[in-house]
Amino acid sequence: MARTGRLVLTVPAYAVLAAVAAVAALTLFVLSLNLPLAGFALTADLAVGDRVTLVLGQFPFVGPAFGPLQATLLVAVAALTGVDVAMAAYHFREHGVTIREGGTGAAGVVLGTLGAGCAACGSAILVGLLSLVGVSTSLLWLPLDGLEFALGALVVLVLSVFWLADGMRGGEINGCPVDVRPRV
Amino acid sequence: MNRRRFLGSAALAGATTLAGCAGSGGGGDGSDGEPTGTPIDEHPAAADLDAQPMLGETTDTVIVAFEDPSCTLCRRFEENTYPRIVSDLVEPGEASFVYRGYPIIYPWGEPASAILEATYAADADAFWALKDRYYAAQGDFSTENVYEASRSFLDTETEVDAEAVVTAARDGEYDDAVALDVSAGEALNIGQTPEFYLFADGVYRTVVRGAQGYDVFATALGL
Numbered sequence: 001m002a003r004t005g006r007l008v009l010t011v012p013a014y015a016v017l018a019a020v021a022a023v024a025a026l027t028l029f030v031l032s033l034n035l036p037l038a039g040f041a042l043t044a045d046l047a048v049g050d051r052v053t054l055v056l057g058q059f060p061f062v063g064p065a066f067g068p069l070q071a072t073l074l075v076a077v078a079a080l081t082g083v084d085v086a087m088a089a090y091h092f093r094e095h096g097v098t099i100r101e102g103g104t105g106a107a108g109v110v111l112g113t114l115g116a117g118c119a120a121c122g123s124a125i126l127v128g129l130l131s132l133v134g135v136s137t138s139l140l141w142l143p144l145d146g147l148e149f150a151l152g153a154l155v156v157l158v159l160s161v162f163w164l165a166d167g168m169r170g171g172e173i174n175g176c177p178v179d180v181r182p183r184v
Numbered sequence: 185m186n187r188r189r190f191l192g193s194a195a196l197a198g199a200t201t202l203a204g205c206a207g208s209g210g211g212g213d214g215s216d217g218e219p220t221g222t223p224i225d226e227h228p229a230a231a232d233l234d235a236q237p238m239l240g241e242t243t244d245t246v247i248v249a250f251e252d253p254s255c256t257l258c259r260r261f262e263e264n265t266y267p268r269i270v271s272d273l274v275e276p277g278e279a280s281f282v283y284r285g286y287p288i289i290y291p292w293g294e295p296a297s298a299i300l301e302a303t304y305a306a307d308a309d310a311f312w313a314l315k316d317r318y319y320a321a322q323g324d325f326s327t328e329n330v331y332e333a334s335r336s337f338l339d340t341e342t343e344v345d346a347e348a349v350v351t352a353a354r355d356g357e358y359d360d361a362v363a364l365d366v367s368a369g370e371a372l373n374i375g376q377t378p379e380f381y382l383f384a385d386g387v388y389r390t391v392v393r394g395a396q397g398y399d400v401f402a403t404a405l406g407l
Contacts, residue, residue, distance in 0.1 A: 040390035
């Protein structure tokens, strides 16, 4: 799986796609948590520098909104999303796979995006989720204060990358054969 | 279970989670809350503002904070951003900071909010001290010990009659004051803490969610 990912990223166009997708995912994650402020930053009568300050302040490791572990997980989820998007795009374009056949990878990306968006929220955001299903807002049963969502997103993305790599087995990526070990 | 079915089920769970996220935010952007430009005395976040704990003199530029003493994100805000808001905005008279208790995270946040209200009724300085204590020692508080631990702090670190304050809170005398803040938050559809409503020149500007940095607050307020 890791080798397949590395092979895809050795193609410059897909490396750029992975980077763009990762940055886009991270931007989506953090701005979606503060949509009114994002809207204010983009539409209010502000200097360009102020707009940049408001937007950049939302990102992990720039502002204090995320703790170190939360920020690391969020960046990891975004990076893995980038790799997943690049691998899915490669699979679709270079191997002639249809959306239907590659649906698992696409679903994984979507799911990862959903999960990662919530992963950024921390414990507080779970209140909304819990109230939706009529559960007490107590979070005592979540030992990681909501980081469970980030970890869940990571698991799903790893599964998606794994299945994409599995689907690419037997083909070639950037001129190199993909591992052809028999399925277990 | 095949992987397509697995991902389908997982996607459903993810969508539910997203719904939780999407549904948890408060209003304030003009789409689901009060629009930018609403006068402060007409905005739900500032309902009964005179009765709320406020640091600072100005009522034109105000940060109204909805916080839960048990909320870890609130603690991060209190540790990283609040001190600079006080030193750089409140003390120079640039802005005021209003605290509203919105106990929705851990169970001990509810009695803690009532104790805060009771403390504020007795002495404003003691209120701010107790509020700081809750965040500084958040891990030390629980549903089981919140009354006793609060009483002990108030008794040793403030001038208030700690026993009377805690007894009043325990007897429910300040539940209505907590309910007032909760009602204000519910009117704004707040589903997470901390959440801050920013007013400048007497009108609403925007809402800030989470433990944002000082620069975000100062910039959004135009300071």
